[in-house]
Amino acid sequence: ADPGRPGLGALLEDLVRAHRPTRALGSVPGSIPHLAEVDHTRFGIAVAMASGEVFEAGDAAVPFSVQSISKVFSLALALGHDGGSGLWSRVHREPSGTAFNSLVQLEAERGIPRNPFINAGALVVTDHLIDAVGDASGEVLRLLAAPSGRGAVNEDAFAAELARSGRNLALAHLLADLGNLRNPADAVVHHYVRQCSVEMSCADVARAGLFLADDGVGPGGRVVSPAVAKRLGAVMLTCGMYDAAGEFAYRVGLPSKSGVGGGILAIVPGVCAVCVWSPRLDAHGNSIAGAAALAELAERTGWSIF
Numbered sequence: 001a002d003p004g005r006p007g008l009g010a011l012l013e014d015l016v017r018a019h020r021p022t023r024a025l026g027s028v029p030g031s032i033p034h035l036a037e038v039d040h041t042r043f044g045i046a047v048a049m050a051s052g053e054v055f056e057a058g059d060a061a062v063p064f065s066v067q068s069i070s071k072v073f074s075l076a077l078a079l080g081h082d083g084g085s086g087l088w089s090r091v092h093r094e095p096s097g098t099a100f101n102s103l104v105q106l107e108a109e110r111g112i113p114r115n116p117f118i119n120a121g122a123l124v125v126t127d128h129l130i131d132a133v134g135d136a137s138g139e140v141l142r143l144l145a146a147p148s149g150r151g152a153v154n155e156d157a158f159a160a161e162l163a164r165s166g167r168n169l170a171l172a173h174l175l176a177d178l179g180n181l182r183n184p185a186d187a188v189v190h191h192y193v194r195q196c197s198v199e200m201s202c203a204d205v206a207r208a209g210l211f212l213a214d215d216g217v218g219p220g221g222r223v224v225s226p227a228v229a230k231r232l233g234a235v236m237l238t239c240g241m242y243d244a245a246g247e248f249a250y251r252v253g254l255p256s257k258s259g260v261g262g263g264i265l266a267i268v269p270g271v272c273a274v275c276v277w278s279p280r281l282d283a284h285g286n287s288i289a290g291a292a293a294l295a296e297l298a299e300r301t302g303w304s305i306f
């Protein structure tokens with residue numbers, strides 16, 4: 001059911017027409033003032049094919065805040081450094097069923113976060129990566145920007161979010177208290193918020209995510225082993241959309257990772273990486289228009305993995 005190359009460009013244009021928001025439905029996160037300023041009618045979508053071609057439509061060339069999409073890349077780096085053996089004793093691989101920034105579960109489960117894509121788990125990944133490479137957020141930015149040469153931290157957004165990081169600091173201190181943080185809480189939160197503040201376009205995020213769809217090989221060469229790429233896809237499918245992962249697997253059927261900047265990176269194993277962006281979010285923190293567009297894309301291409 002592959003729509004074929006000429007068909008894919010037209011399909012993406014259809015999705016822009018159908019899903020670009022006209023009204024400011026949904027919400028934007030209060031803890032990141034910068035995101036509230038983004039025009040609610042923004043909608044971009046890009047598909048990076050394993051063959052090297054990139055299809056783009058709508059605002060696919062406009063940089064947006066990647067936020068939690070960066071968590072896939074920090075996890076890829078952390079697993080690349082120790083194959084996962086050390087990391088997987090510090091963070092589980094189960095869907096959380098609670099909000100991405102929840103504190104409750106972390107205390108109940110004695111400091112071992114449910115998965116690496118909720119904030120508590122991502123902080124552990126960042127801590128792990130600091131031990132491995134030092135400049136954790138710098139390495140995440142380098143990995144994100146490698147295929148395109150584009151991507152940068154928005155310093156204003158970074159400073160504003162860092163100044164409002166009470167909840168992430170609380171998570172980091174709780175992790176430390178429960179014996180699951182090696183570096184100072186403020187250093188870990190600094191690197192974590194910094195990697196979230198990277199801005200890139202849909203087209204460039206899709207290029208950066210292609211290694212996840214292509215057995216660990218990206219446009220610039222191998223990023224992770226085929227085994228790690230497979231595991232990253234599994235964690236994306238089960239945990240990438242927070243407490244809506246089950247619903248998203250049902251509607252779309254693709255391993256995906258969302259961010260509160262309104263972006264979603266989705267993987268079609270062996271075929272392509274898709275990035276869609278539209279800033280308004282549902283109650284779980286996932287892009288409303290982005291999720292709807294991915295559901296239609298999966299429907300019309302037959303790309304669901306099921």
Ligand code: GLN
Nearest residue numbers: 067068100196259260285
């Ligand atoms: N920087 C955001 C936070 O820590 C990222 C959250 C997200 O994208 N879900 O709250």
